Amino acid sequence: MVWILLFPLIGAAGLALGRNHLSPRLIGTLGSGAVGAAFLVALSALASYNRAGEPLVQTVFTWAKGSGFEVSFGLLGDPISLWWLVVVTGVGFLIHVYASEYMAEDPGVGRFFAKLNYFVFAMSLLVLADNFVGLLIGWANVGLASFMLIGFWNYKPEAAAAAKKAFLLNVIGEVGIILGLALMFMEFRSLTFAEVFAKVGEADPGVLTGIGLLLLVGATAKSAQLPLFTWLPDAMQGPTPVSALMHAATMVTAGVYLMARAFPIYQASEAALTAVAWVGALTALTGAVVATRQVDIKRVLAYSTMSQLGYMMLGAGVGAYTASLFHFFTHAFFKALLFLGAGMIAHYLHGEQDIRRMGGLAKKQPFVYWTFLIGVLAIAGAPPFAGFFSKDEILGAVLEEGHVVLWVIGVVVAGLTAYYMTRLFALVFAGEPAQEHGHGHESGVAMKLPVAVLALLSAVSGLIAIPGVTAVPAHFLEPAFLRYGHHVPHAGIGWPVAVVLIAAAAGAYLAAKAYGPGGAARQALVATAGTPPRGALANAFYIDDLYQKGVGGLVTGISIVVGRGVDPYVIDGAVNGIAMVAKDIAEGLRRLHGGYVRRYALTLFAGVAVFMIYYILI
Amino acid sequence: MNGDMVQGYVALSGILFVIGACGLMVRRSPLVMLMCVEIMLNAANLAFVAFARYLGNMEGHVFTFLVVTVAAAEVAIGLAVIVLLFRKRDAADVDDVNTLRG
Amino acid sequence: MTAVLWIAGALAIAGALGVVIAKTPVHSVISLVVNILSLAALFLSLQAEFLALIQVIIYAGAIMILFLFVIALLTARRDPVERSEGKLEGQRELGIVTAVAGGVLMIAVAFAAGLGRMPAREALPAGFGSAAAFGRELLTTHILSFELTAFVLMAAVIGVVVLVGRRQL
Numbered sequence: 001m002v003w004i005l006l007f008p009l010i011g012a013a014g015l016a017l018g019r020n021h022l023s024p025r026l027i028g029t030l031g032s033g034a035v036g037a038a039f040l041v042a043l044s045a046l047a048s049y050n051r052a053g054e055p056l057v058q059t060v061f062t063w064a065k066g067s068g069f070e071v072s073f074g075l076l077g078d079p080i081s082l083w084w085l086v087v088v089t090g091v092g093f094l095i096h097v098y099a100s101e102y103m104a105e106d107p108g109v110g111r112f113f114a115k116l117n118y119f120v121f122a123m124s125l126l127v128l129a130d131n132f133v134g135l136l137i138g139w140a141n142v143g144l145a146s147f148m149l150i151g152f153w154n155y156k157p158e159a160a161a162a163a164k165k166a167f168l169l170n171v172i173g174e175v176g177i178i179l180g181l182a183l184m185f186m187e188f189r190s191l192t193f194a195e196v197f198a199k200v201g202e203a204d205p206g207v208l209t210g211i212g213l214l215l216l217v218g219a220t221a222k223s224a225q226l227p228l229f230t231w232l233p234d235a236m237q238g239p240t241p242v243s244a245l246m247h248a249a250t251m252v253t254a255g256v257y258l259m260a261r262a263f264p265i266y267q268a269s270e271a272a273l274t275a276v277a278w279v280g281a282l283t284a285l286t287g288a289v290v291a292t293r294q295v296d297i298k299r300v301l302a303y304s305t306m307s308q309l310g311y312m313m314l315g316a317g318v319g320a321y322t323a324s325l326f327h328f329f330t331h332a333f334f335k336a337l338l339f340l341g342a343g344m345i346a347h348y349l350h351g352e353q354d355i356r357r358m359g360g361l362a363k364k365q366p367f368v369y370w371t372f373l374i375g376v377l378a379i380a381g382a383p384p385f386a387g388f389f390s391k392d393e394i395l396g397a398v399l400e401e402g403h404v405v406l407w408v409i410g411v412v413v414a415g416l417t418a419y420y421m422t423r424l425f426a427l428v429f430a431g432e433p434a435q436e437h438g439h440g441h442e443s444g445v446a447m448k449l450p451v452a453v454l455a456l457l458s459a460v461s462g463l464i465a466i467p468g469v470t471a472v473p474a475h476f477l478e479p480a481f482l483r484y485g486h487h488v489p490h491a492g493i494g495w496p497v498a499v500v501l502i503a504a505a506a507g508a509y510l511a512a513k514a515y516g517p518g519g520a521a522r523q524a525l526v527a528t529a530g531t532p533p534r535g536a537l538a539n540a541f542y543i544d545d546l547y548q549k550g551v552g553g554l555v556t557g558i559s560i561v562v563g564r565g566v567d568p569y570v571i572d573g574a575v576n577g578i579a580m581v582a583k584d585i586a587e588g589l590r591r592l593h594g595g596y597v598r599r600y601a602l603t604l605f606a607g608v609a610v611f612m613i614y615y616i617l618i
Numbered sequence: 619m620n621g622d623m624v625q626g627y628v629a630l631s632g633i634l635f636v637i638g639a640c641g642l643m644v645r646r647s648p649l650v651m652l653m654c655v656e657i658m659l660n661a662a663n664l665a666f667v668a669f670a671r672y673l674g675n676m677e678g679h680v681f682t683f684l685v686v687t688v689a690a691a692e693v694a695i696g697l698a699v700i701v702l703l704f705r706k707r708d709a710a711d712v713d714d715v716n717t718l719r720g
Numbered sequence: 721m722t723a724v725l726w727i728a729g730a731l732a733i734a735g736a737l738g739v740v741i742a743k744t745p746v747h748s749v750i751s752l753v754v755n756i757l758s759l760a761a762l763f764l765s766l767q768a769e770f771l772a773l774i775q776v777i778i779y780a781g782a783i784m785i786l787f788l789f790v791i792a793l794l795t796a797r798r799d800p801v802e803r804s805e806g807k808l809e810g811q812r813e814l815g816i817v818t819a820v821a822g823g824v825l826m827i828a829v830a831f832a833a834g835l836g837r838m839p840a841r842e843a844l845p846a847g848f849g850s851a852a853a854f855g856r857e858l859l860t861t862h863i864l865s866f867e868l869t870a871f872v873l874m875a876a877v878i879g880v881v882v883l884v885g886r887r888q889l
Contacts, residue, residue, distance in 0.1 A: 595716030598651075598811055602643045606818045612825045624838050625830045626722070627766070630729045632826025634736050634755075636819045641740035643815030649745045649791055653752050656783070657736050660759055663775075671766045672838050674845055676857040679771050680865070683858065686778055687869045691876035693783050697790045698883040704794045 004045070004085060004124050005075075007038040012117035019110020028100025028446075031113030035096050035120050039089035045077050046086060055079075055480075057130065076130035076193065079480040080260055083325055084127040087332045088250045092120045094450035095249075098340055099241035101446035102347065106239075112152060116245070119145035123250055127257055131192040132181050135258070139177065139222070142251050143170040149246065150238040162234035169231045173221025177258075180214030183207055197264040205269060212265050212272025215258055216279065223255030223309045225283040230544040232306055236298040240343030243298060248305050248339050249332035256309065256328055259316040263481060267319065277317025277398075281409045284310025288416035290541070292423065295525070296353050297342045300424050304379065305335060307413060311394055314406060320397030322477045327394055330386035330461055334378035337454040341372040344443045344451065345428065355424060356526050360433035367448060369429050371455040376425050378458040380418040381504045389462035392497050399496050407496070411503050418507035423515045427525070431517030627668035634661035648700050648712050652693065659689045724765040731758035745791045749784060756780045767841070767849040 011034025015027060022030070049056055056077030077085075096116065103109050122145050126138025143166075151163030181191060187207045188196045200208065219225065224232035235247050246252070259266065259276055266273045287307030294300045308331050315324030346353055348365055362369045378385040381392070391414060399407045514521035539545070638657035645651055663682045670678025707714065735758060738751025756779045763772035847853040858866055 596713055597715070598643055598646070598712060598815075601639070602811060602815055602818065605639050605643065605822060606814070609818055609822045609825065612822070612829075616825060616829060624835050625833075626725050626729075627762070628833075628835070629827045629830035630725075630732065630762075632830060633823055634732060636823035636826060637733070637736040637740060639822065640815055640819030641736075643818070644812050645740065647745060649787070649795070650739065650742075650748050653739050653748050653787065656752060656779075657739060657755060660756065660779075664759060664762060667763055667766050667768045667771060670768070671844075671848075672835070674839060674843070674848065676845075676848065676853055677861070679768055679849065679854055680858050680862050682768075682771055683774060683854070684862075684865055684869055686774060688872060690778060690783055691872050693786060694876045695879050695883070697786060698880045701790065701794065701884050710795065 003041045004038045004089065004128065005121055007034045007041070008117040008121040008124065010034065012114045012121060015110055015114035015117060019108075019114060022110060024104045024109045025100070027110050027113050028096070028104065031117055032093060032096035032100055034117050035089055035093045038120065038124065039086075039093050042082070042085045042089045046082050049077055049079075049082055073134060074130040075128045077128070079477045080257070080325070081127045083329070083477065084253075084257055085124060087329060088120065088123050088127070091249045091332050091336050091454075092123075092245055094453055095241050095245045095336060095340070098244075098343075098447050098450040099239075101444050102241055102343055103239060108152065112149075112239070115145060115148045115152070116241070119149065119246060119251070123254070126254055130194070132184065132196070133191050135261070136174075136177060136181065139218070139254060140174060142246075142254060143167060143174070143222075146170070146235070146246055146251060149242040150235045152238055152242065156237065158234075159237040162231070162237040166231035166235050169221050169228050172228060173218040176214045176217025176221070180211045180218070183211045183214065187211075193261070200264045200268050203268070208265055209269040209271045212262075212269045213275060215262055215265075216272065216276055219255030219258050219276075219313070220279060221255075222258075223252050223313065224306045225255070225279050225310065225313060226286055227543065229283065229287075229306050230547055233299050233302045233544075236296070236302050240298070240339060240346065243302070244336045244339035244343070247302065248335040252305060252309055253312070253328050253332075256312045256316060256324060259313065260321050260325060263316075263319075263321060266316075273317055273319070275317075277314055277403065277406060280310045280313025280315070280317050281406045282310070283307070284314060284413045285409055285416075286310075286541070288413045288420065291420040292416065294420075295356055297345065297355055297424065297428070298339070298353060300355075300420060301335070301338055301342060304338075304417070304420070307417065308335070308379070311391065311410070311413070314398065314410065315394040318398050318401045318403060318406070320394060320401070321481055323390065323393035323397050325477055327390035330378065330390040330458070333454050333461060334375045334385075334387060334458040337371060337451060337458055338375040338379070340447070340451050340454065341368050341375060344368050344447060347443055347447075355427045358428045358433070359431050359526075360429070362429040367451075368443075371451050372425065372429070374455045374458055376421045378462075380421050380508060381414055381500060383501075384459075384462060386458050386460070386462035392500055395500055396494075396496055411500055414500050415503035415507035418504040419511045422508045422511035426512060426515040426517075426519075427522065431522070624668055624672045628665060631661045631665040631668065634658075634664065646711050646713060648703065648710075651712060652696050652700070655696075656689065656693070659685060724761065728758045728761040728765070731755075732762065745795055746788070749787050749791065752787075753780050753784050756784070767844065769849045770851045770854045771849070773851075 011031055015022075015031060019027070045056060057074060058077070059074040061073055096113070099112070099116065103112050106112065119142065122138050122141035124138075126135055126142060129135045129138060147163045147167045150166055151159045153159050184196060185191055187203050188199050190196060217228075221228040232247060232252070236243055238247075266276065284307045287303045287305075287310060291300050291303035291307065294303060308327070312324045312327050312331070315321070315327060342353075345358070345361065345365070345368060348361075348368075349358070352358065374385065378387040381388045383389075395407060395410045395414070398410060513519060515525070516522070635658050638654045638661060641654035641657065642651055645654065663685055666678040666682045666685075670676060670682075703715065704710070732755050735751045735753075735755025738754065739748045742748040742751055756775060760772045760775040760780075763769075763775060845853075
């Protein structure tokens with residue numbers, strides 16, 4: 001199992017060292033090969049697990065051994081981690097292949113693949129660790145990889161700023177996690193999953209709630225939940241393969257992984273669990289609402305990711321872990337598909353990403369048209385595509401657990417999702433082109449093949465989860481949760497499903513009407529091409545500006561006060577002041593030495609007189 | 619002298635000493651300052667002799683004699699220095715000799 | 721013989737004050753001679769005959785003459801220095817204050833020290849203060865000091881010659 005980690009790590013190191021000596025094709029092949037090998041190992045681990053029926057445990061090395069206790073670093077292959085691994089390495093492999101063509105002309109291609117491999121390594125470490133410390137190490141490294149890859153084109157100031165923003169917000173999350181782990185250690189005296197989860201029953205409920213909330217802070221930052229999401233739209237500055245792999249399919253789901261992994265803690269604390277659910281629901285709503293007004297393809301998809309992650313958190317927040325994880329699974333496929341398709345469009349249009357300038361691509365790029373359509377249908381929840389099954393499982397479980405308000409929010413979000421995706425699709429593909437682009441740059445096999453595979457998966461993967469009939473994910477994942485006594489709720493097919501379908505259909509219809517060929521909103525929107533979008537929705541309720549000006553201003557203000565005020569006057573003043581005092585004392589004492597003999601005599605006799613007074617009178 | 623108290627001589631010695639010290643601090647001519655030093659030495663001599671009489675011990679006298687001898691040597695050297703001072707700088711004011719300042 | 725003490729004492733004090741107050745160096749020297757002679761008288765009243773002799777011969781006779789010669793050599797035509805403004809402020813006042821304070825303290829010490837009366841003349845050892853007794857004391861118990869003093873004198877002579885002697889003879 002440890003080879004899953006080592007293949008990408010070796011790939012990263014090798015590519016980093018050889019980045020200037022190898023041809024782009026070789027780089028692409030090596031990078032993809034490393035991840036592909038990891039994927040194969042993951043599959044074999046899956047097979048071993050299925051044979052054994054017990055989670056796989058592998059100790060990598062022993063950190064410390066004392067009398068009676070042993071601290072070791074190990075890997076855990078249980079359903080949850082294997083589930084994530086297969087997605088990370090599999091989708092990662094496909095995206096690496098795509099990127100080998102997409103990034104072929106970029107001068108930094110070696111650097112790119114090295115960093116991408118490094119990311120796969122870090123993400124695998126995150127999900128494979130058998131203790132919270134390993135998880136945190138993976139978490140931090142994933143944040144580093146994100147920083148490196150968002151700011152990949154480091155000559156672009158926006159990219160550098162975006163990378164910085166992502167890292168800062170992530171650090172806030174990490175602080176939350178570290179505090180949570182500190183509490184955990186104080187309470188349980190251990191940080192391995194097995195030991196902690198075994199003792200949850202005896203722990204103090206208040207402490208458990210605290211731990212749960214603190215870990216939630218970390219998940220909020222990493223998974224771009226409200227209110228720490230502002231980095232995700234800006235993260236689109238990175239190359240599209242990065243957006244696809246990290247900020248859609250895998251990295252951002254680390255928060256969901258954490259929620260699922262630490263489920264015994266959340267099951268023991270009602271308050272923390274409710275917090276998770278509400279954070280998820282509100283994020284889903286906000287993301288969907290803001291997405292309806294975005295004009296850049298990738299930003300629409302970014303907010304869409306935020307919204308879908310909200311769904312996953314909602315699922316985890318009501319205890320429906322299998323549904324949540326299954327939605328992660330399907331979302332990875334169709335979101336990666338959508339991003340890679342957007343990349344192909346941008347490739348074709350020489351870098352254009354503003355949808356107000358697109359249109360009519362249906363005829364010019366039929367391959368992209370069909371695959372993108374599959375992605376849109378999947379995310380909107382149209383049967384029999386994957387999104388339908390996963391979304392409805394979550395919403396069904398929410399309702400079954402009795403959270404009506406949350407369910408209503410979820411339904412509204414489903415409608416909005418259909419709306420904005422249809423809007424995007426219509427503006428990009430339907431009707432007549434808004435502007436002429438000249439001869440386009442057609443994509444090659446290396447890009448088309450992964451997209452085709454992802455389209456296929458988006459289409460059919462739903463079928464493995466038909467409740468009652470196949471239900472593969474449920475059966476696979478449930479033992480992990482039953483281990484610590486949690487029964488995952490199931491939803492059947494009933495009237496709630498119909499409600500969701502109606503909502504989605506309504507949303508799609510409205511969007512098609514407004515933004516389809518000849519639609520009034522379409523013309524109005526296209527006319528604004530070239531200007532940045534205005535309005536509260538388009539600017540995500542100005543939350544980002546609030547952070548920039550509020551927190552940023554506060555920090556800058558403190559820095560100015562300290563730098564211009566405290567430092568020169570107080571600190572330098574104190575140090576210089578001490579020097580001044582010494583100097584003044586010295587100057588004063590100096591006068592004793594005037595060189596005047598008579599003065600010396602006076603001093604002498606005065607001193608004697610003083611002594612005499614002292615001895616005689618006192 | 620029966621009945622004579624030694625305190626009178628000691629007090630007188632103190633007064634003379636202090637007068638000498640005052641002169642040393644106040645006057646600016648080096649010659650006069652040297653003379654004030656002589657006054658102080660004499661005052662000390664007086665105290666020695668008084669106590670020698672009080673204790674019936676001649677050692678006080680011996681010490682006085684030694685003081686006188688040393689005072690003579692010191693005056694000789696002091697005057698030589700003053701002569702040099704006058705030659706070099708025409709300094710009649712001791713305050714002008716302050717090049718050893720700190 | 722307290723009368724001797726009072727008169728000679730007053731003269732001594734007057735002489736000392738005269739040194740401090742006098743306007744010209746020559747006047748200072750004269751006052752100092754008065755002081756020394758009064759002290760010689762006081763020594764006599766304390767049975768220190770030999771010492772009184774020494775005081776007159778050496779102090780008044782040699783040292784003061786030396787002073788006079790040097791004064792004559794150096795400041796014959798000069799204005800006394802204290803005519804001009806002084807450089808150190810406050811020195812005068814502080815000096816006087818210190819001196820007065822010290823004086824008061826000394827007197828206080830003298831009278832508060834619990835000293836008794838001097839012994840009677842008959843109780844003194846025979847030949848107290850005479851040259852013979854003095855010589856015996858000096859050359860037996862304090863012979864080392866004697867030799868060292870001789871050394872000091874020699875050093876003084878050499879020093880003077882080195883300092884102010886003419887280079888070419």
